[in-house]
Amino acid sequence: MAGSSSGMTLGSVNPAVTLAGTTDDSEKNAEFQEIEQILSPDFLPADQITNLLREHNVDIIQEKMRVFLNFQNIHICLKDAILLDYYVSGFFWAKGMDFTIDQCSKFMTLLDMLLHNLQTLHMSLEDSIKWLGEVMAEIGPNHSQKNEELHIFDVRESKAIIDYLKISLFQHYRLYEFMFYSTREEIVIGTEQTIELVKPADLPFPAPLEEGISVDIYSTFIEPSPSLESELKELDQEQGSQESLLETERAKMDPLAGFTIDDVKSALARVTDEVLLNIQNEISEKLQVQEEAFNARIEKLKKT
Structure with missing residues (x-):
């Protein structure tokens, strides 16, 4: 799956982490570092985000995204086509929100991590919503002045992100689960078989050994008949005579x-x-x- 690099950093995340105010400063710093590491712009680098933001045509964005994410079989693999549509739709929505390069990077990484949680960690819909709330609490608006660089989305943008995920991923969560977990049968519409035929004896190949088969089979099916050529000549002569007779009859019938x-x-x-x-x-x-x-x-x- 594309974005597996961001998925590797996600393996250390505990969805059940609580951000209670009773933890000491070292634990808070560890959590902040973990959040910062998770939402690092590893899914799409800044140069790729900049390249995509210059485009206004969704088809061009889709083609560039396909190249960036290395999807090779979107025309024959339904899973790759669905994933590409998921990322392209998310990026096009973020572009319409006038997100900055850093905001687009964080948002695309968030989209990738939600799919990673679903595919790799088998996270349920309820757990994904809880995990999203914890992450948005760190990257969204916060009155705390500590780790101010992590809060890159304001209240309006955070609500818009949650609303978008509600109507895109969360609304069709069961379908994404079916795509990742259900095995589909491979329908075989054709088979290729190689059949080797016995070559005729008149070709420049050695005749089959007589001791390998019985004399009756060899004389009946393989050995060329000596009278075959004479029979063919007689057939040609008969056909010629028949054609001449037909011509004379046609001449008589046609005045x-x-x-x-x-x-x-x-x-x-x-x-x-x-x-x-x-x-x-x-x-x-x-x-x-x-x-x-x-x-x-x-x-x-x-x-x-």
Whole structure:
């Protein structure tokens, strides 16, 4: 898991530590040093925080965060994709809150440690909320002037952080537990098998030893038949004769099989000329008959 370096420092934290006012100064200093060590900017260095704060596009921030956290399988591993979304969403929220570089570093380390407590220490939701309250008491607002450098968040920012964790991690705590603790079955959608086949005897490989197999199997399945080539030739000849017969039958069935395109054009031209000539003769005869009829009428009119 990303941020394992910060998780290593968390191993010494006792969630049940009480910050009672009855402890002496040495114990308080030890607790302050422990808190300071836990929230040291080890999860994302200052240069990476600065690089991310310059960007405004969430896709670019996600890609840079993926490179920083060394997530290689976000497209095929659901767990890596969820963790990357968890860190990117948290950083983008902190960027929207106008946190400083130190505040962003502390907030991102806090996010990583909460996941570390869940995954490694199997901390329950109730214990995580208590642990968050103890840490926020040290890094949040405090009227004490001692270890003033640890109190980097004011009242408004501390409440905003708690509200964000409530709607992000704590609201979906059971889902994160399921992601870390439940084993998922690997679905095999395909298998690859290598099958070695016996090579034919005609390839440049030695024939199998006769003493390794029985004579019946060798003669039936492996030894090439001497009449195989002759049978293939006979099949080719039969196919050729059948094709020639089919061509002759097609020629008989098709009356235009022996004619070329020019022959067809000339025949069509002759037929067309004959048809046009007959039509022209009929038209001429009809015109002549009508002309004679008109002449006869004219002669009658002249006589009257």
